[in-house]
Amino acid sequence: MALSKVNPNLVSNGGSRSNIIINGAMNVAQRATSVTGLGANGGTYSTVDRYRFDFGSTAGRLTATQTGITDLAGFANCTKLDCTTADTSIAAGEYFQFVQRIEGQDLQRLAYGTSSAKTTTVSFYVKGTAKTYMCELHDAENTRLVQQQFNVTTSWTRVSLTFAGNTSGTIADSAALGLYLNFWLHAGSTYTSGTYNANTWKSQVNADRAVGIGSFFSSTSNELFITGIQFETGSIATDFEHRRYGEELLTCQRYYEIIADGGRANDSPYFGVGQGAKSDQINWYYDFKAEKRATFTLAVSTVSNGYAAKTHSTTKSHSTLGFTSVHQSLHSIMGYMTNIGGVTEHTAWQMQLNSASAHIAVSAEL
Amino acid sequence: MNIETVKIENNEGDFRVNGTMIVPPSTDNADYVFVQEWIAAGNTPAPQYTDAEIAFNTQAETNYASRAYLASTDWYITRKAETAEAVPSDVTTARAAARTAIVE
Numbered sequence: 001m002a003l004s005k006v007n008p009n010l011v012s013n014g015g016s017r018s019n020i021i022i023n024g025a026m027n028v029a030q031r032a033t034s035v036t037g038l039g040a041n042g043g044t045y046s047t048v049d050r051y052r053f054d055f056g057s058t059a060g061r062l063t064a065t066q067t068g069i070t071d072l073a074g075f076a077n078c079t080k081l082d083c084t085t086a087d088t089s090i091a092a093g094e095y096f097q098f099v100q101r102i103e104g105q106d107l108q109r110l111a112y113g114t115s116s117a118k119t120t121t122v123s124f125y126v127k128g129t130a131k132t133y134m135c136e137l138h139d140a141e142n143t144r145l146v147q148q149q150f151n152v153t154t155s156w157t158r159v160s161l162t163f164a165g166n167t168s169g170t171i172a173d174s175a176a177l178g179l180y181l182n183f184w185l186h187a188g189s190t191y192t193s194g195t196y197n198a199n200t201w202k203s204q205v206n207a208d209r210a211v212g213i214g215s216f217f218s219s220t221s222n223e224l225f226i227t228g229i230q231f232e233t234g235s236i237a238t239d240f241e242h243r244r245y246g247e248e249l250l251t252c253q254r255y256y257e258i259i260a261d262g263g264r265a266n267d268s269p270y271f272g273v274g275q276g277a278k279s280d281q282i283n284w285y286y287d288f289k290a291e292k293r294a295t296f297t298l299a300v301s302t303v304s305n306g307y308a309a310k311t312h313s314t315t316k317s318h319s320t321l322g323f324t325s326v327h328q329s330l331h332s333i334m335g336y337m338t339n340i341g342g343v344t345e346h347t348a349w350q351m352q353l354n355s356a357s358a359h360i361a362v363s364a365e366l
Numbered sequence: 367m368n369i370e371t372v373k374i375e376n377n378e379g380d381f382r383v384n385g386t387m388i389v390p391p392s393t394d395n396a397d398y399v400f401v402q403e404w405i406a407a408g409n410t411p412a413p414q415y416t417d418a419e420i421a422f423n424t425q426a427e428t429n430y431a432s433r434a435y436l437a438s439t440d441w442y443i444t445r446k447a448e449t450a451e452a453v454p455s456d457v458t459t460a461r462a463a464a465r466t467a468i469v470e
Contacts, residue, residue: 043367043396297388297395299386320385320386323388325378325379325380325391341426
């Protein structure tokens, strides 16, 4: 059969796992399914796993929600952004980006920094208030960037953007940050006053990064729905690579894992085995479901007597837990409950949540 | 991340942020990058323990040591009960001090 007869959509561009993006179908939302009031300075992971919101100096606020959808065949969820506070007086340094940060070791197939650097395609389904926004690849190690505008309409549209390979600057084969996939949704003149050079890799020039975009924060009527994000090698957008929920969840847990959550239906209140370490401290141990990317943060909600260590006849409780990062591996955690008193060394304890508000998680996000 | 408070968590360089997150001193950790920015902006982490926490910890150590002493000298009391041999006066004095020192 002549090659011209081969349907290019049936040719895999990047192997069995062509999509570099994690949770592209927005199916995993461990932290929360909806968060209001987003917009404060800085970066935050709030709802759908692996997607970060980065804000700079804006007065605009939004609600982000993992939203079920029925009007896009093949997809059950999307991320919905709903502007709740408008910001129509845009200062120069303002910005809002919706971002996925990608490990360097997951980008080696791109051959960046070589003459064989691969062409890539970013595709996604989007609808909402009609606007023009910017999609950007940002090589974090070499501070080189490339942008392309895209349009949002009130109907679901699959946007497909093909980017040239970056032949200058390699990305290290490591667990460190290699590349940002940025969606610019709001920006001041610091980022919009330059020249739009579509699909041209170059060193960072902030003024050129978001030229010509509309502002998501221009009105409280503004909405944006996005799902099916795919980043793959090749010059065409192949069919979205759907993954099993369990597989995607496990991949997300490399970056964020809930150890125990008192408010989650069907979740075990137990979070490991404890051992009397000294008179006022019990150490507890928990094996992660997924190896963590890097040294992790322990997040523990503060709840009066929310965390308990029990034996058959004794209960010790505290409002929080702690850990010492130097003693950790990427596979497990040894935490502690301290300042409790009356603990005998080497005694065994059953560690469990004591409140629906108690929550323990670890984060190793990029 | 919106940082409101940062406190030293332990002697290994970890920070407790907003009372709910323990952040390791590793530049590979995204939360630590936020803490560094917060410090660079002129903020200072609070010390590991408040005065009340220091007092609590000190009392806990005292309680532990006192109970351990009482346990190690209980055999004098048993011996006296079984044989009528007196408990040495220094032991009696020290046991009384240990009982007094324990504060629940």
